[in-house]
Every structure is written in C-alpha cells, then in structure tokens.
Amino acid sequence: MSNDEHGTNQDPQIQEVPSTTPDLQTDLARQLQELVPDAISDGKVDVAKLTELLAADVADSSERFGLFWPGKKRALRAAQEPTTATLRPVKDQSKDWDTTKNVFIEGDNLEVLKILQKHYHGKIKMIYVDPPYNTGKDFVYPDNYKEGLETYLEWTKQVNEDGKKVSTNSESEGRYHSNWLNMMYPRLKLARNLLTQDGVIFISIDDNEIDNLVKICNEVFGEGNHVASFIWKSKSGGANDSGEVAVDHEYIVCFSRSKTDNALGLDPDAVATTSYNNEDERGKYALERLDKQNLQYSSSMDYDLVGPDGQVYKLSHRDPARPNAIWRWSKDKVQNNMDQLVFKDGNVYTKNYQKPGGKPRSLFVDDRFGRTRTGSTEVRELLGGSYFDNPKPTKLLKTLVAVGSTPDSIVLDFFAGSGSTAHSVMAVNAKDGGTRRFIAVQLPEPTDDDDAKRAGFNTIADISRKRIDAAGEQVKAELAAQTVDVGFRAFTLVDTNFSKWRVSSDVDADKLQQHLLELRDSAEDYATADSLLTELLLKQGYSLTEESVEQDIAGLTVHAVGGGLLLAYLDEHTKPILDQLRAVVDKEPARLVILEDAFHGDDELKTNLAQLCKSKGVELWTA
Incomplete structure (x- = not known):
C-alpha cells in the first residue's frame, strides 16, 4: 500500500485507503477539537486549558479514587495503538x-x-x-x-x-x-x-x-x-x-x-414474580411509578406533568422522601402515551403489561x-x-x-x-x-x-x-x-497484504535502500484477490459478511460489492487501458478502488481516471 508518511497526496481527487486501523488517540483529540476548540493549541490538546474549562468537574489528582496497578498506562496505550493487521478469508474452513x-x-x-x-x-x-x-x-x-x-x-x-x-x-x-x-x-x-x-x-x-x-x-x-x-x-x-x-x-x-x-x-423460561392485578383491553398489567430514583440526572426528564384532571405533578414538590427522582419517560413520550399512564393517589404510574417469562x-x-x-x-x-x-x-x-x-x-x-x-x-x-x-x-x-x-x-x-x-x-x-x-x-x-514501513529511524542506509525497493509494489506477491478485497472492505468500513461478485467489465475482472456501490480492480499485474477504465466508471459506482501498482507508474493514466471519476461523481481510492 502506498504509504505517505506526511499525509500528503499528489491529487486531491484521489484518496488513499489507510494502511492502519484508526488512531484512537487522534480520533479522540479530533472530537475534543469539535467539542472544546479552546482546548486545542497548535494542533495539540492543551491539558491545562481543558482542566481550566472543566473547572469543578475535574477530580483532585492528589486524592483520586480508582483501581491502579503496574502497567495500566501501557495497557491503555495498547488499546489506542493502531494496527496494520488484517483478516484473511479461509474459505476451505468456512x-x-x-x-x-x-x-x-x-x-x-x-x-x-x-x-x-x-x-x-x-x-x-x-x-x-x-x-x-x-x-x-x-x-x-x-x-x-x-x-x-x-x-x-x-x-x-x-x-x-x-x-x-x-x-x-x-x-x-x-x-x-x-x-x-x-x-x-x-x-x-x-x-x-x-x-x-x-x-x-x-x-x-x-x-x-x-x-x-x-x-x-x-x-x-x-x-x-x-x-x-x-x-x-x-x-x-x-x-x-x-x-x-x-x-x-x-x-x-x-x-x-x-x-x-x-x-x-x-x-x-423464568417465572414472573410481579403481581399483575390490573387488566384492560391489552391484558393484565402491574403499576410502576413513572418517577425513579438513582438515575443519572437529565434536565429533559425534569418537567411538570399535567394530568387529565388538570392537576400538575412536579417532581421536586411531590415526595420529600424521593428528592432525587426524575421521570423515566421523556415529555414527548408521555404526551404520545397518555393512555399508558395511571394517575392515582397523587402519583403517576405506567402500565407494565404481563409478558411471557419474567x-x-x-x-x-x-x-x-x-x-x-x-x-x-x-x-x-x-x-x-x-x-x-x-x-x-x-x-x-x-x-x-x-x-x-x-x-x-x-x-x-x-x-x-x-x-x-x-x-x-x-x-x-x-x-x-x-x-x-x-x-x-x-x-x-x-x-x-x-x-x-x-x-x-x-x-x-x-x-x-x-x-x-x-x-x-x-x-x-x-x-x-x-x-x-x-x-x-x-x-x-x-499482517497487511500491502507493503508498509517497518523500519526504525536508526536503520542503516543499506537496509533502508532495500526496504524502499520492496515498497515499489503496493500489494504483496502472495496476496490473493480475496485477501486484498477483504482488507480493503474492512478499511472502507464494510462488514465481514458483505456480498461481492466478480464482474467482467470491458475485459477487466472487477469485484462488485453491495450491488455495485463499490467496484474494486485488484490486478496489479495487468495494466488497464483508459477505455477499459472508462467502462468501469460508466457503471457509476459510489466508490472505485484500484491498486496503485495497476497503473504501472503511468501518472497520465491515473490523472485521466481521476478526471473520469470526477465527471461521474465517483469517489476514487487507491491502495
């Protein structure tokens, strides 16, 4: 897989399939930037500023409650570290x-x-x-x-x-x-x-x-x-x-x-223990109070409720013994299900209908x-x-x-x-x-x-x-x-079916040169079309049980996924001509994925394909 260490791309119309799973640390920082842009400075999270913004919600680091053990921070990094791994289909064991x-x-x-x-x-x-x-x-x-x-x-x-x-x-x-x-x-x-x-x-x-x-x-x-x-x-x-x-x-x-x-x-298979001692046209039911304690507080669940007789029910004024209670149903749900409420003895109840089991x-x-x-x-x-x-x-x-x-x-x-x-x-x-x-x-x-x-x-x-x-x-x-x-x-x-960087910064020059030569090919020689397709689909967000079929389009063997929403050309050994690629684009998939090495270094062919895709509104991805 062509792996650009600086994240740049020669043609903004061509997108590269990522070589690793998402970097969860980066994703979290991106979410923080959307939620609290003040906490991002020079592209990095300003922890001090974030702490300042959170104010009273920040725990006292000197007196924290929790479970701590040797290696915990490293274990967390293990979860956040991206992987180049992929899954290879094994059809003879399926x-x-x-x-x-x-x-x-x-x-x-x-x-x-x-x-x-x-x-x-x-x-x-x-x-x-x-x-x-x-x-x-x-x-x-x-x-x-x-x-x-x-x-x-x-x-x-x-x-x-x-x-x-x-x-x-x-x-x-x-x-x-x-x-x-x-x-x-x-x-x-x-x-x-x-x-x-x-x-x-x-x-x-x-x-x-x-x-x-x-x-x-x-x-x-x-x-x-x-x-x-x-x-x-x-x-x-x-x-x-x-x-x-x-x-x-x-x-x-x-x-x-x-x-x-x-x-x-x-x-x-359980035996119900609740007493269903009420009944209407829908069946037997028990009463359950609409307010409930010990739920996480939400202002949307704290509202005044008007009963059919015009009486107003207020959470904070009803029962001193239940000061932290909130409604279990939203205001909209209450309004749409008034027939499922029972107003009795100054309280509001929902009908809990008897079902099989318990x-x-x-x-x-x-x-x-x-x-x-x-x-x-x-x-x-x-x-x-x-x-x-x-x-x-x-x-x-x-x-x-x-x-x-x-x-x-x-x-x-x-x-x-x-x-x-x-x-x-x-x-x-x-x-x-x-x-x-x-x-x-x-x-x-x-x-x-x-x-x-x-x-x-x-x-x-x-x-x-x-x-x-x-x-x-x-x-x-x-x-x-x-x-x-x-x-x-x-x-x-x-491991990934595509070539990738596997060297450290202190590698000697001869080994680095050899590795650069190995990176000339985007796909490993032993990788089958099924293996390449599986990895590409995973990295494009498709499920492991996605249906795909091979199609012949103008002499090219193309994999069609999702009824043709995605088309993939995965033969790096056979360089297509422009007319063949035009026939593929004319199928108007939402997305076209092609191996980088299928172009055999022909940048003109790659650029022309990008223009064809742009004219048809097709996303072009290389791998």
Whole structure:
C-alpha cells in the first residue's frame, strides 16, 4: 500500500485507503477539537486549558479514587495503538460462505477488536466472554502482548518456528493480578466501543478476580452501568476442592453501554414474580411509578406533568422522601402515551403489561442453567471427546443470549473457547425464529490434550470451528420447515497484504535502500484477490459478511460489492487501458478502488481516471 508518511497526496481527487486501523488517540483529540476548540493549541490538546474549562468537574489528582496497578498506562496505550493487521478469508474452513452472516476469526483478540472498530462500532448488542481465569496456570496471552501483531505472528509461527506458550502467571511472579488486568483492560476498552447504546456485556469470572474485574468495568463502562453480578452454580458439589470451603459457584458480571431500563430482556423460561392485578383491553398489567430514583440526572426528564384532571405533578414538590427522582419517560413520550399512564393517589404510574417469562434473577442455581459437566458432555457428544477444559453449557448461555440480545442483533464472543456462544446463538434462533448473527474470536492456542491432537485438533481454534460446525448440523436436524443460519465465514489474523514501513529511524542506509525497493509494489506477491478485497472492505468500513461478485467489465475482472456501490480492480499485474477504465466508471459506482501498482507508474493514466471519476461523481481510492 502506498504509504505517505506526511499525509500528503499528489491529487486531491484521489484518496488513499489507510494502511492502519484508526488512531484512537487522534480520533479522540479530533472530537475534543469539535467539542472544546479552546482546548486545542497548535494542533495539540492543551491539558491545562481543558482542566481550566472543566473547572469543578475535574477530580483532585492528589486524592483520586480508582483501581491502579503496574502497567495500566501501557495497557491503555495498547488499546489506542493502531494496527496494520488484517483478516484473511479461509474459505476451505468456512461453511456456507456465500449465504451465512456468521463469522469465526482465528487470532489474537486485541488485534481483532481493533480491526472490528471500523464497521462494527456501536453495532454489537451483546458480548459474552469467558476469559482465562487467574488460577496461576498458563493464560496463554504473551507477557509482551502489548507489542501487538508482531508478537502474535511470531507466537503462531507465522514468522519463525518458535511458536509456544509464552505466559505463565504464578503468584510467585509478584504481579499476579497486574498481568491479568493488563491483559483484560485494553480488550474491555475496545469492546465497549463496539456495543450499541443499549448493548450489554457478560463476563464469566471466579473469586480470584471478581473484585478487580468489577472495578475495571466500573472505570470502562461507568459504575452506574453495572447491571448485575449473577451467581451461577457451576458444580453440583465441590467435595474434591483443596480449600476449606467447597466452591461450587462462579460469577457472570454484566455491564451495559449506557444506563437504560431495557438493557436486558425477559428470561423466557423464568417465572414472573410481579403481581399483575390490573387488566384492560391489552391484558393484565402491574403499576410502576413513572418517577425513579438513582438515575443519572437529565434536565429533559425534569418537567411538570399535567394530568387529565388538570392537576400538575412536579417532581421536586411531590415526595420529600424521593428528592432525587426524575421521570423515566421523556415529555414527548408521555404526551404520545397518555393512555399508558395511571394517575392515582397523587402519583403517576405506567402500565407494565404481563409478558411471557419474567425478569432474570441474580441467582442461576436451577438445573435449567446447567453445570460445568453439562458443557463437557455437550462437547463430548458433538466431537467424540471433551478436548476442552470446563466449557460453559449452552443451557447457561442460551439464557444470556435470550435476555441480552434481540432477535436481529449481533452477538460477539472474543474468547470463543469451544464455541459454546456460537452454538447457543444458533439454538436460540431455532427456538424463537430469530436471525441473530455471531462473531467468534479464538486464539490458536496449542492443545495440551493428546486425545485432542490424535483427533486432529492441534489448537483450541480447531476445536471451536469443528464444534460450531457440528452444533449447526445438530440444530438443523432438530428443525422441521424452519431454516436457521448455521454457517460461518472463517478468517485468520495476518499482517497487511500491502507493503508498509517497518523500519526504525536508526536503520542503516543499506537496509533502508532495500526496504524502499520492496515498497515499489503496493500489494504483496502472495496476496490473493480475496485477501486484498477483504482488507480493503474492512478499511472502507464494510462488514465481514458483505456480498461481492466478480464482474467482467470491458475485459477487466472487477469485484462488485453491495450491488455495485463499490467496484474494486485488484490486478496489479495487468495494466488497464483508459477505455477499459472508462467502462468501469460508466457503471457509476459510489466508490472505485484500484491498486496503485495497476497503473504501472503511468501518472497520465491515473490523472485521466481521476478526471473520469470526477465527471461521474465517483469517489476514487487507491491502495
């Protein structure tokens, strides 16, 4: 990829596809410039001025409350550091490539989460993760994971032959909790960006890190967005535990992206505990006060409400015992739903109609949630062996999917493990007719189990892919006429398909000259058209399940995406002539992407193409 270090471009009509994911630090500064231009001086954030403008809202740095640990600042930078990584399609490991909307990604989730930011920002309704528990055993993610893609490529033998487990986290190391927090913190920061405004994240954890996990989630998501910490009875007994207490529970910590009354839906299998002792033509309902305490104050939710009898209801004058209450509904919503309000005994209530199921309870102790051994049995029945330690049962995850997602939403699991979340998404879709889509991400961690290796599962990612495939067939076999998407597109994390700068400022002259020669070609020789197209689409903000077709236009093989909204010419070895390019532009796509090296250094051809695109209102991008 042509990489201009100074950000200039010879022709302002031609735009370059960026070589990395967005620089989150720069994006944040850009947002600050729009919000508080006084805080930007000479292109940099003036922290002192920003502090002055915020005045009383600034915390006293000498007495700050929060969770601090060695490496926290570096971990934050790891989340903000752009990556050159991309995803390579692996069609021979995929299922129903042309029709599926599901995705499986093999790779380090820190890098993958960065790649997902462009398209999936604010689009994920539910995230579930079961991260490595801090038990003193390997948790695989390398100690120097902060170095990003190069560490991952080396670890997975994509650079050399020394792939291995590189991280242990024994208590004797001295940074037992810090290492785990440094692994989790940047991933949670990036995950939050992907959630919808009413999105939720569920995180499984045990006693070792429950306190620290809640504290970093308070920081990342906001203390007011802590929905619940569910307690799941994971064992039927703990008689063999070595401690003084037999521990037979784990936790599932739940946070929402923003404070809302409907972050979670109803548990379809729960028994409703509310008394629905009123009824109208719509059915039975309970009364719930329109005012509510402990919500984040908003002036738009503090207004006078006039009842049908002309009585005025004022928040500040109604009940001294509820001085901080505000209305749950906006003024417009009240005016449009007066028939859903009940004015009684000087108070205002909303009608809460009875629905199937009930609110999720904080204790997951019934058999309907399954146990750890239930998850092991499921994997054994699907794959012929367990092959994976302590997989979460689908009984548990189907409940989380049902209450945490909507029928048409996207569910993300970036610690996919054995693939239980993907299995559960397909199963819930089969039950309620939904079209939920899953994105599963798993590090290719080598398997320790000899039985797994003999069965052909060299990595946990191999187990996950096979389990999702087998689970899909099981779900499909249990259906009658109904169809469910049980396929997935498989991708693997790799370095960019385009040449880029990889040298430091102190490199010697001979090496620099060689690198400049290597940069003559924009695309790597081994890159396939599918790989190039996937990377370009990701960087242009398209989804991983975007439909594309090859078209022959005037003798050129062109990839058409989104019904022709984007056309891409990706053959750097065949130089097109102007008449061929004119035929492509005449299709009037919204955007045309062409490899820089397809021009073979012909600046006149490039300039003429830019003029053709300008005349037709087509955005021209080079890569």
